[in-house]
Amino acid sequence: MTSLTSFLLLLFTAVAQAISSSGSRLLVVLEDVAEKAQYSKFLGDLEGRGFEVTYETPKSDSLSLFHLGERSYDHILFFPTKAKGLGPNLTANLLLQFINAQGNILLALSGQKQAPTSVVAALSELDIHLPSERTGLVVDHFNYDVTSADEKHDVLLLPTPGALRPGVKDFFSPATPNGEVLALPQTIGQVLGNGALLTPILRAPATAYSYNPKEESEVLGDELFAAGKQLSLVTTVQARNSARLTIVGSADMLTDQWFDAKVKKVDGKASVATVNREFAKRVSGWTFNEIGVLKVNWIEHHLNEEGQGNQSNPKIYRIKNDVTYSISLSEYEWDHWAAFQVPAEDDLQLEFSMLSPFHRLSLKPTVNSEESTTYSTNFKLPDQHGIFNFKINHKRPFFNNIEEKNTVSVRHFAHDEWPRSYAISGAWPWISGIGATVTGWLFFVAIWLYSKPTGKGESKKTR
Amino acid sequence: MAPKKSQASPAAAPVVTTATTATTVPTVSGPGKKTSSSSSSSATTSSEAWSNVVTNILKHYQKTTPQRTKLIDLFMAFLVVVGGLQFVYCVVAGNYPFNAFLSGFSATVGQFVLTASLRIQTTEANKADFPSVSPERAFADYVVGSLILHFFCVNFIN
Numbered sequence: 001m002t003s004l005t006s007f008l009l010l011l012f013t014a015v016a017q018a019i020s021s022s023g024s025r026l027l028v029v030l031e032d033v034a035e036k037a038q039y040s041k042f043l044g045d046l047e048g049r050g051f052e053v054t055y056e057t058p059k060s061d062s063l064s065l066f067h068l069g070e071r072s073y074d075h076i077l078f079f080p081t082k083a084k085g086l087g088p089n090l091t092a093n094l095l096l097q098f099i100n101a102q103g104n105i106l107l108a109l110s111g112q113k114q115a116p117t118s119v120v121a122a123l124s125e126l127d128i129h130l131p132s133e134r135t136g137l138v139v140d141h142f143n144y145d146v147t148s149a150d151e152k153h154d155v156l157l158l159p160t161p162g163a164l165r166p167g168v169k170d171f172f173s174p175a176t177p178n179g180e181v182l183a184l185p186q187t188i189g190q191v192l193g194n195g196a197l198l199t200p201i202l203r204a205p206a207t208a209y210s211y212n213p214k215e216e217s218e219v220l221g222d223e224l225f226a227a228g229k230q231l232s233l234v235t236t237v238q239a240r241n242s243a244r245l246t247i248v249g250s251a252d253m254l255t256d257q258w259f260d261a262k263v264k265k266v267d268g269k270a271s272v273a274t275v276n277r278e279f280a281k282r283v284s285g286w287t288f289n290e291i292g293v294l295k296v297n298w299i300e301h302h303l304n305e306e307g308q309g310n311q312s313n314p315k316i317y318r319i320k321n322d323v324t325y326s327i328s329l330s331e332y333e334w335d336h337w338a339a340f341q342v343p344a345e346d347d348l349q350l351e352f353s354m355l356s357p358f359h360r361l362s363l364k365p366t367v368n369s370e371e372s373t374t375y376s377t378n379f380k381l382p383d384q385h386g387i388f389n390f391k392i393n394h395k396r397p398f399f400n401n402i403e404e405k406n407t408v409s410v411r412h413f414a415h416d417e418w419p420r421s422y423a424i425s426g427a428w429p430w431i432s433g434i435g436a437t438v439t440g441w442l443f444f445v446a447i448w449l450y451s452k453p454t455g456k457g458e459s460k461k462t463r
Numbered sequence: 464m465a466p467k468k469s470q471a472s473p474a475a476a477p478v479v480t481t482a483t484t485a486t487t488v489p490t491v492s493g494p495g496k497k498t499s500s501s502s503s504s505s506a507t508t509s510s511e512a513w514s515n516v517v518t519n520i521l522k523h524y525q526k527t528t529p530q531r532t533k534l535i536d537l538f539m540a541f542l543v544v545v546g547g548l549q550f551v552y553c554v555v556a557g558n559y560p561f562n563a564f565l566s567g568f569s570a571t572v573g574q575f576v577l578t579a580s581l582r583i584q585t586t587e588a589n590k591a592d593f594p595s596v597s598p599e600r601a602f603a604d605y606v607v608g609s610l611i612l613h614f615f616c617v618n619f620i621n
Contacts, residue, residue, distance in 0.1 A: 418621060420621055421560055421562075421563045421620045421621050424559070424560045424563070426556065426557070426559040426560055426563070427559075427560040427563035427620070429552045429556075429567070430549055430552075430560075430563040430564050430567025430568070430620065431563065431567065433545055433546075433548070433549040433567035433570065434566065434567050434613075434616055434617065434620060436545045437542065437545060437570045437571050437574050437613075438570075438613050440538060440541050440542070440545070441538075441574060441613075444534065444535075444538040444578075447534055448531060448534060448602065451531060451534065
């Protein structure tokens with residue numbers, strides 16, 4: 001019986017792991033449920049990856065993000081809506097609560113439809129700013145699609161983003177063997193604040209700018225919202241609790257039409273295909289915790305000295321002990337846990353700290369297996385007793401935060417742990433000094449007793 | 464208690480004899496000094512005068528000092544040499560096992576202080592200052608104190 005239940009449990013966990021690492025309940029918010037036909041390939045991909053998709057309109061009464069204080073869904077996907085607000089079930093406050101409860105949100109906006117007020121309010125809480133009046137269209141007179149936007153120049157053709165900077169893993173660049181590009185039609189650009197939690201995936205090219213299509217003035221002046229690299233077209237936020245929010249500036253790039261479209265660059269000879277589908281898969285996969293998720297399997301530290309006990313994770317060490325610290329990490333890749341490899345030019349660092357770090361050491365991979373990598377280091381504890389922490393504080397763009405703290409006491413030498421003086425050659429002169437004093441004293445006492453002065457003559461004799 | 468007293472009474476007898484020699488010695492050294500000064504005036508070299516002074520002091524010391532006091536002086540000189548060597552080693556080679564330096568050096572210094580105390584207590588001229596301390600008692604105190612000192616120093620050097 002127990003074996004059967006454990007087998008069922010195993011089966012259940014296996015099924016649960018076949019999708020996202022943090023749950024499979026996905027809520028899709030659309031203006032009209034019938035609209036989902038436009039996004040059938042994108043939504044079909046999501047369902048094919050194992051998400052249980054629920055479709056709702058903002059006005060629906062049954063829509064509720066929380067039930068009895070718990071999240072009703074693990075992830076939310078917003079498509080653009082016509083309504084100015086999203087109603088009482090999707091207020092900015094509720095969206096932020098959802099993020100605080102570790103829910104993930106993928107937000108698809110469009111340059112043609114106004115962004116809902118609650119979304120704008122929630123984004124401004126995260127220091128992400130949309131153009132005024134919640135509309136704005138990004139155009140680029142150098143990187144547009146000749147076939148579909150010859151006049152308006154509002155379909156941007158961009159290469160895949162590549163790594164954000166050296167040392168950051170590139171999750172979002174599909175292979176482009178034939179020069180495929182990303183097509184972003186009717187995009188709304190975002191301007192990011194200085195927050196460390198904000199990371200752009202895709203920035204606009206230097207020649208792009210954002211303007212308000214409702215103002216029909218020929219000359220662009222003060223009303224220009226932002227231009228060039230200031231504009232982020234696809235933005236991510238990873239909260240400190242590792243909840244993820246992604247803003248895709250162009251909802252149209254997720255439609256079936258643009259998944260299959262053939263586009264032609266300004267200077268291009270032939271039409272090329274778009275890689276929107278693969279890019280959308282990666283962006284949604286990252287947002288819904290299918291990639292870039294790290295897990296600590298175990299942490300172990302022990303004394304690394306000959307002739308000493310080899311107990312795991314002792315509560316107490318002595319100053320100047322040699323200690324080995326190991327941590328086993330796995331990275332989730334779509335449907336399974338794989339070994340986590342630190343990107344080149346990046347480090348996994350261990351801090352040994354009491355208030356401030358006494359050591360900050362790079363961990364080196366020691367054991368590689370299919371599902372995990374063990375990183376370890378050996379070091380000598382500092383000459384300072386007190387309460388210390390083994391601390392891993394690994395916060396990198398596109399990876400969830402790892403903060404692990406193991407507290408140990410570090411005591412000073414016990415009185416019988418000091419080396420004997422004769423073991424230290426430097427002490428030998430002083431040992432012999434004591435020896436000379438003591439033997440000299442013994443001779444002195446012996447002669448003193450022998451030479452007891454009974455009279456003048458005897459004292460002369462001993463002299 | 465009785466044997467102790469009986470020991471103390473014979474000890475008093477040599478003290479008297481040494482005291483008599485001490486009183487007689489200045490009369491001997493007085494003429495000696497006069498002769499040396501006369502010789503220096505004839506030679507008119509100050510170095511010779513100084514060497515005369517030194518030899519006179521040595522002679523005086525040889526004649527007037529009891530044998531046990533000389534033994535004490537010899538031992539104290541030995542301690543000064545040993546302590547000096549240890550200190551020089553510390554200055555030259557560093558004080559790395561500092562407790563070893565402290566215990567080695569303080570063993571000699573402490574022994575020197577104890578021996579100096581013994582010298583003070585057994586000198587005839589100070590007899591009046593220590594009416595209740597016989598030389599035997601002083602020596603017994605000295606032995607006990609030295610043993611305690613050695614015990615501490617050997618412990619401290621680990």
